Amino acid sequence: MNAKLQVRVTEVEALNPLIKRFRFVPRDGGLLPAFSGGAHVVVEMEDHGTRRMNPYSLSSDPEDRTGYEVTVRRDDAGRGGSLYMHNHVAVGTEMVISHPVNLFPLDGRAKKHLFLAGGIGITPFKAMIHQLGHIGAKWELHYASRNPGLCAYGDLLRGPVQFYYDDDKSFIPLKDLLARQPLGTHVYCCGPKGMLAWVRATAAELGLAEHAVHFEEFTAPQPGAPFDVDLVRSGRRIHVPAHQSLLEAMEAAGVDAPYLCRGGACGQCECDVVTLDGQIDHRDHWLAPTDHKTKIMPCVSRFAGRALAIDR
Amino acid sequence: MLDLKPDFGSFFKDETFTGDFTFANSPQSVRRFPFPFDRDDYMYSVNIEPHVSTRPGSVFEHAFDIDEHYVSEMRDRARVLARDPLRCQSLPHMELAGWDLLELLMESLARDYPQWFTLTRSGNDWHWVNKPLGIDQRFTFLDASSLPYGPMEYITRQVQGDFTLQDERDQNLWVDAGMVTTQADWSLDFDIGMNFFEWHAPVPLAHEKGIFERALKFLLRLQHGAPVRRFNWTMTVNPLLDTAPETYPEWGAMRTTVTPQNVGEKLHLRVELQSLFRLPRSNAIAFSIRAYLGRFDDLVTVPKWGRRLHRVVRDVHPDLAAYKGFLRNRDAMTDWLSHHDDGAPTSPGIWPD
């Protein structure tokens, strides 16, 4: 059901010791579709026998149809997707990516867009700022990183931008910043978990409208202990190794589930639990606590215990 | 203003959808009519399938079907808009989606019908030629001041079928823009700004069946480059394209003009070929609602359709008959259609045998 884009890598740039920028252009020499700020693509990787499909936010100008760019931070403790990008993807590598999908869209009704970025969380905002420039909307960016050396794209961002560096003990003055925003401002936050929780709590405490505060929720799946799952409808039992997600293990076994984000936010790959004897490690942002005994998001969540059977 | 200088040529028909109602389908047009029933009964379902090109010559061949009624339908749209500009509205945040739609329609028409439409681009400098409507326009993409109307209105004055644009927010779709002049009795002016459930609120029986919840979940994962389609249908007395609530006092009484003798000539099956496209820049979803009118007299020339239409009209749930506006005439329609149903079994699928 999902159309794919066949691309070739034409630029790989180390922005700093941790972060690389990759540029994809269509192999047929044509144009890619324009996209919307905040969109991601799912990048397929053949990692020495393991198929990885990681979502990365697009960070280039949405009107530049000659190529897409993603910006990847190396995660040495992760399952290997970012390591594969950093160590094995080079100029000339041919890759397959999904059409852009947006689970972190701009709200066009906003009187003003306020962006709060932490570290690699700058990537969707870079595309959003390009897009708002084309349509002439009001925005403001507050960008926190460890130090100027790790502040990706810091030199390229122009306009109402404030930088903050942990090493200088300078932090976003969140309470004052949110308190002085005019009614009708939409706030967008992308960064580490702790930053998201801080922004969520502060916005609620100040009385900002819940539907005017947006979070980039999806995150790459993290590794965990291996486990086995029974797929009831397919009549199969599969093994999920430590560095693979349940969704990836299902796909490797030829059992497809619909997906958009592969990061626990979009809700599309939701599976019903048929039998559960043990503990599901719910790592998604989708299921309500009341669903935790009856459903699982196979893209990120894991299991420990005697038996798990799902309706797939 | 968009100054129409229509050129009917040898293909397009010069006809009306109001007043003297000279609309008629040619024999070829009857054969390609999108008969919506694939079986002998009807109930709502999430009947969505990929909108891919199939059956050359059919309404499924191209992303947007241009047929012999094109020029006259566009003239009818201009007439409706001149009387009531509220039929085309776009909330302020939807202009970008309008550009997406303009790009989609211009690219599709120029690709599929090069004899009628050409699009030449150099960066954001675009040149659009629409020969049947006599339009030759140079403009700057993403600059609304370079067109005589907003981008959605500009292009949908030149494409058959109604269009709505849905903004995606909060895991829902909001109908925040539209061009609606060939509708089955719903008001854009009233419904604009509603979410997917609110907009469909008046539809009977479907909410209880969970139809809209499943349809919404499906549409939220609609991806760029993978459009989908479905059918909807209703009945109209006389080939009136614009059955709007706004003008109901003008056309409502036509429903009382049906007699056992004139059913075949008066009654039209109105089929909507609905197709949905994810738009790239705005992340909105474009909804094309293309109406085809089929006179009963013409439809029963295909024996399979005559048999099946009789069985569907006879057996459809009365709440649906009321919602679709033909409860008043249902007995007369069933009676007339029964003369075209010999009771023989029908083959699966929608196409003539």
Add this chain to the structure above:
Amino acid sequence: MKDATMSLPPSILSRPVYGVLAPRPGLAHLVIADGAGAGAVADLFAADPGIAGRAHVLYTPGPDGGDDWAVIEALGAAQAQRAASVPTLLFRLARVLLDAKAGTQCYLAGSEGLIGQAERDLMAQGVPHQDIQKEHRGSTVRRVQCVHCKGITEAVRTDPFVCSHCGLSLYVRDHYSRRLAAFQGVCIDAEEPGNIPPAVEKFA
């Protein structure tokens, strides 16, 4: 949210759903009410005495003439104004919204017409409607838009009723537009002109 408006009949999905005003944290509290909505405001302030010091209340009598301004006055809100009518209340609201901040909690209480129009104006300033609290109290008369002439008739009590703009007899459809803050009125005798059933008192 718990449904406190037992006087409203169950209806279809475009119909607004009303709850009970509950205190939420906020830098400022904007409270708009008419008629019997004053009772809901009093309950809100009682639930969190901290609200009054940061509250701005705009109040007007209800469509049935009920005026509980004395209840509002006694609440000790930082700011409170009594408007003579809904239009004058909305005129004041427009000024308040000009320099309101994002941390403003919005509470609406009273008749559907007042709640709907205040919600419409708040939405126009970018406040998501899901975050505006609404509690229905008092009159159930409806604000109805004629789908034909687009005129809005206030305080409709009967079904059918006569459009106050074009004079057509309209039935009240259970279909509600948040953007217009109105129900839909459709010509009742379009198919058989003159065949108009007697008006029934449905909304009080």
